[in-house]
Amino acid sequence: MDELINKLKKEVITQLNLEDISEDDINPDSPLFGEGLGLDSIDALELIVLLEKNYGIKIEDPKDGKKIFHSIRTMAEYITEHQKKA
Amino acid sequence: MxxxxxxxxxxxxxxxxxxxxxxxxxxxxxxxxxxxxxxxxxxxxxxxxxxxxxxxxxxxxxxxxxxxxxxxxxxxxxxxxxxxxxxxxxxxxxxxxxxxxxxxxxxxxxxxxxxxxxxxxxxxxxxxxxxxxxxxxxxxxxxxxxxxxxxxxxxxxxxxxxxxxxxxxxxxxxxxxxxxxxxxxxxxxxxxxxxxxxxxxxxxxxxxxxxxxxxxxxxxxxxxxxxTNPGDGKTEHILVMGGSVSNDANHISGPSRTGEELSMAINKSLEDSGIEYTAVDFINAHGTATPFNDEMEAKAVSLSKMDKVPLNSFKGYWGHTLGASGLMESAAIIQSMKLNRVFSSAGLEVSGFPGMINVVSETIFKPVNTCLKTASGFGGCNAALVFQKT
Amino acid sequence: MEKLITAYTYIGEGKVFANKRLIFYQEKIATFAEFIKALYKQEQIAYPKFYKMDSLSKLGFMCAELLLRYENPGIFKPGSLAVVLANSSSSLDTDLLHQESIRNRSAYFPSPSVFVYTLANIVIGEICIRHGLKGENAFLVSEKFNPSTLKDYVSEILDNHRAEACICGWVEILGNNFKAVMALVENESTATWINGFKPMPFTEASLNEIIKVN
Missing domain, CATH: 3.40.47.10 (Thiolase/Chalcone synthase)
Incomplete structure (x- = not known):
């Protein structure tokens, strides 16, 4: 899990162009949206692309994104769960 | 003017x-x-x-x-x-x-x-x-x-x-x-x-x-x-009156949360035309049918006190045609004025905004003399334009 | 009504001018991305959203930033400052990126954060968000810089009191070729400018002068 969390941090920073933020700045349990990293609705859509491109996981209903993309940890948990199924 | x-x-x-x-x-x-x-x-x-x-x-x-x-x-x-x-x-x-x-x-x-x-x-x-x-x-x-x-x-x-x-x-x-x-x-x-x-x-x-x-x-x-020349022999004319453009200054893809900026463009276009909002016979909105766009427009129209004015969107007839939409829809407004019909808003079953806007569910037969056209888009831009028949 | 250019900024050929002062220079530009990032760093702007913008928006954002933050003391109400920009290649620079992402059906990943910039007027949206500008705005396209069209459009806005002042400019980028110039145009009666700057009449000749390398 920790390995996946670190990998995800890197991927999120690149995919969302979070230039001045380093992996150490991201707490895996902090909310990604709102207060946290200040992500917005386009970032949420971009994270859906990231899951599909890097992990082959498709999210059909963007509303599910709210739970899945709550934090880096919830993302990692979702990936682990859905890759097992596949 | x-x-x-x-x-x-x-x-x-x-x-x-x-x-x-x-x-x-x-x-x-x-x-x-x-x-x-x-x-x-x-x-x-x-x-x-x-x-x-x-x-x-x-x-x-x-x-x-x-x-x-x-x-x-x-x-x-x-x-x-x-x-x-x-x-x-x-x-x-x-x-x-x-x-x-x-x-x-x-x-x-x-x-x-x-x-x-x-x-x-x-x-x-x-x-x-x-x-x-x-x-x-x-x-x-x-x-x-x-x-x-x-x-x-x-x-x-x-x-x-x-x-x-x-x-x-x-x-x-x-x-x-x-x-x-x-x-x-x-x-x-x-x-x-x-x-x-x-x-x-x-x-x-x-x-x-x-x-x-x-x-x-x-x-x-x-x-x-x-x-600027109305042409000969016509008994009625369609005038393009005042128009206004505004920006949400909020988000590049998500519309304004309040609708204030579109409402501002609407009010300025009426003011520019010297027309009271009570004179508007119908509004042809942008109405893309995305959840947030339509909500923003409903708020804006309601803010401009036009909650009772018949309102339609033509997107249900020919989809969102992007850079063509404002011209196709305005041309259809002109047809509306010539025919004295307010076309129904295609795709409407149950209004999502009762009390905020008056969406046209069935074609209305009535004299159509003054119309308001609105549009909103990515980049936070809004536009409003008034047409009048004389 | 007489109108004045009360400030202007220029970015091109590795040089950045604020009014007539050279404030940044890179003799050899490797890429636009590196150039504009170096300028952003030098100006110590703290606006993380900058990194998410496409090249056209970064270019326009920086040009407007220098114009409004340093070169004019005017305080404009949100609805009273208009923005009218133009260029030649619209959003083609980013269009090519989006096209690349859909070239191959087996690796088909169009990106929403790229696609949103495939409209030329998004740069105006970014400037409006940054400075809270809610007034008139327009993006025009012409093969070459066309001062006559810009002057007509902006003059009409000011003459009819649709705004008190207007940012008027050219923002062009394709690959590593780029140029941006923005002028702040005001009615003479209410115009303000910083000490030492000599306002120019808002004419085609003035616009032609400020788009040349200073």
């Missing part, structure tokens, strides 16, 4: 090649949106409104002959053909020639010949035609317009902005006639983008409906000829 008249109009869509033909379809409640499965556009099925290609080619060959052009139809791109057909229909009874110094072509488009990027390696067309000014040049040269065209590319408000810009140019006295044309076509480029935004509805779009699920794309063209 110097009067600017809308003296003729054209609409090309899945529903036909003339403004009156389209108005007839709107009256009978037909929609041009169908479920298509075209691999060139998308690997998925789409609810989309497409212009009849065979009919377009047939009409275009006729136009080439009529204008004694030596070029082959294959010289022109799909969008160029549609624009030329649209302008050609709108200017057929024009009292002045396009080569008159007092005539200007105003072009509205978001993506122009963007489909040329898809096959830029086939070298069928000069790669330069992907530039919007090169597209405008093709249309300009076809008709022999004397002046360099004015090109507006301002997302989904391009069409309404082109009408506003043209009417301002006419009022300033620089020109006497403006041929305002807008067009955009269905491409994989645009479809894939809206898919990535999860913005497309799986079924034909349902503007302002409680269960709306997103937008339907479409393609088409619209042309409206504006002039």
């Amino acid at each position: 110097k009067a600017v008249y809308a003296i003729s109009e054209n609409i090309i869509s899945a529903l036909g090649f003339t403004a009156s033909g389209n108005a007839e379809a709107l009256l009978s409640g037909k929609t041009g949106i169908r479920i298509h499965h075209d691999e060139k556009l998308s690997s998925n099925k789409l609810a989309i409104s497409l212009v009849d290609t065979q009919e377009m080619e047939r009409k275009f060959e006729l136009i080439l002959k009529q204008n004694k052009k030596e070029q082959q139809p294959s010289f022109f791109t799909r969008l160029e053909k549609l624009l030329i057909l649209s302008v050609s229909d709108a200017i057929q009874n024009l009292p002045v020639r396009p080569d008159n110094k007092k005539v200007i072509l105003v072009l509205s488009t978001t993506k122009g010949n963007i489909d040329l990027l898809e096959d830029r390696f086939t070298a069928k067309f000069d790669h330069k035609r992907v530039y919007l000014w090169a597209l405008a040049s093709v249309v300009k040269d076809f008709f022999g317009f004397a002046n360099t065209p004015l090109i507006i590319s301002n997302a989904c408000i391009s069409g309404v902005m082109a009408l506003i810009a043209a009417s301002r140019l006419l009022r300033s006295g620089k020109y006497e006639t403006a041929v305002v044309a807008g067009g955009d076509i269905a491409t994989e480029f645009v479809i894939s983008g809206f898919q990535s935004f999860q913005a497309l509805s799986p079924e034909p779009c349902k503007p302002f409906d409680l269960s709306r699920k997103g937008l339907s794309l479409g393609e088409g063209c619209g042309t409206i000829v504006l002039s």
Whole structure:
């Protein structure tokens, strides 16, 4: 899990162009949206692309994104769960 | 304020090649949106409104002959053909020639010949035609317009902005006639983008409906000829009154949360026209049928105290045609005023905004003298424009 | 009504001018991305959203930033400052990126954060968000810089009191070729400018002068 969390941090920073933020700045349990990293609705859509491109996981209903993309940890948990199924 | 008249109009869509033909379809409640499965556009099925290609080619060959052009139809791109057909229909009874110094072509488009990027390696067309000014040049040269065209590319408000810009140019006295044309076509480029935004509805779009699920794309063209000269022998005239543009200054893709900025554009356009909001007979909204856009518009209209004014969206008839939409929809407003009918808002079953806006569920028969057109788009832009019949 | 250019900024050929002062220079530009990032860093702007913008927006954002933050003391109400910009290649620079992402159906990943910038007027949206501008705005396209069209459009806005002032400019980028110039145009009666700057009449000749390398 920790390995996946670190990998995800890197991927999120690149995919969302979070230039001045380093992996150490991201707490895996902090909310990604709102207060946290200040992500917005386009970032949420971009994270859906990231899951599909890097992990082959498709999210059909963007509303599910709210739970899945709550934090880096919830993302990692979702990936682990859905890759097992596949 | 110097009067600017809308003296003729054209609409090309899945529903036909003339403004009156389209108005007839709107009256009978037909929609041009169908479920298509075209691999060139998308690997998925789409609810989309497409212009009849065979009919377009047939009409275009006729136009080439009529204008004694030596070029082959294959010289022109799909969008160029549609624009030329649209302008050609709108200017057929024009009292002045396009080569008159007092005539200007105003072009509205978001993506122009963007489909040329898809096959830029086939070298069928000069790669330069992907530039919007090169597209405008093709249309300009076809008709022999004397002046360099004015090109507006301002997302989904391009069409309404082109009408506003043209009417301002006419009022300033620089020109006497403006041929305002807008067009955009269905491409994989645009479809894939809206898919990535999860913005497309799986079924034909349902503007302002409680269960709306997103937008339907479409393609088409619209042309409206504006002039400071009303023309002879007509008993009634359609005037293009005041217009206004504003920006949400909030988010590049998400609309304003309050609708204040669109409301500001609406109020300024009425003020600019010297018209009270109580005089407006109906509002033709942008109404894309995405959850957030429609909500923002409902808030804006309600803020401008026009919650009881009949309101419709034409997106349910021919989808969202981007840079063409403002012109096609304004041309349909003009038809509405000529026919004294307020077309029903296609796709509406149950209003999502009771008490906030009055969406037209059935065509209304009544004198239509004053109309408000609004549009909003990516980049946070809003536009409003008033039409009046005298 | 007489109108004045009360400030202007220029970015091009590796040089950045604020009014007539050279404030940044890179003799050899490797890429636009590196150039504009170096300028952003030098100006110590703290706006993380900058990194998410496409090249056209970054270019327009920086040009407007220098114009409004340092070169003019005017305080404009949100609805009273208009923005009218133009260029030649619209959003083609980013269009090519989006096209690349959909070239191959087996690796088909169009990106919403790229697609949203495939509209030329998004740069105006970014400037409006940054400075809270809610007034008139327009994006025009012409083959070459066309001072006459810009002047007509902006003059009409000011003459009819649709805004008190207007940012008027040219923002062009394709690959590593770029140029941006923005002028702040105000009615003479209410105009303000910083000490030492000599306002220019708002004419085609002035616009032609400020778009040349200073």
